[in-house]
Amino acid sequence: MENLEENQKTSPKETDIFDARLQRRAFLQYAGAGAAVVALVAAGCKKDRPVYTDFGATLDFKDDTGVLNYAYALEQLEAAFYIKVASAPPSGFTQAQKNYFQDVQYHEIAHREFFKKALGTAxxxxxxxDFSSIDFTSASSVLGAAKTFEDLGVAAYNGAGARLKTAAxxxxxxxxxxxxxxxxxWVREQLTPGTFADLNSLTGLGSSNSGGLDGALSPDKVLAAAKPFIKTKINIINL
Known part of the structure; x- marks a missing residue:
């Protein structure tokens, strides 16, 4: 088990690397994050909303703030996973795989920090x-976990989009x-070539990519699937 406080307390060295990599790849530029931060804050992130207590985190889906906190929770999970792998990749990784995890950790950190800044005190x-079920020394275990997180993330965003009330x-x-x-x-191609658009592994949760569309899952199903990897209790209201 790990506490993400450690990952979110960025050291000066990490800050330098983070800034440099994001500038090189212009990630936030193509994500449009600068303009969206203003829109997200204006969407109603209230300072007095009790979304974190001793009993865990509460996601209130009555408005956009709850949806954004939901995305923030998932991005915390992904960022923690990729940071851990990038810091000590399995010995069986190819150079291309090592490069992938090095690069993607910065994408996930950017996503995490974007939502954190946009939400502010809300x-x-x-x-x-809790990553105890993942063998970080095994290439197949790490790639399998990455596939789970990425497939789940795609289905989560697709399922939550309809709940957003603000166009931005x-x-x-x-x-x-x-x-x-x-x-x-990319991860799916590493495991089984030709399965890059196949989300059938999530079919049991009600997700399918039939008709050329990626699957979508409701927040309750996504959080249930992610529960083995999250120690903090997450409460859902007004879903």
């Missing part, structure tokens, strides 16, 4: 993760899910 606290929020969600889908496609 954001949930840092979640505690829907736009930024669409930009982020397109990046997550690229991650999912």
């Amino acid at each position: 954001s949930i606290g840092s979640l505690e993760v 929020n829907l736009v930024i969600a669409g930009q982020i899910v397109s990046v997550e889908a690229r991650h999912a496609a």
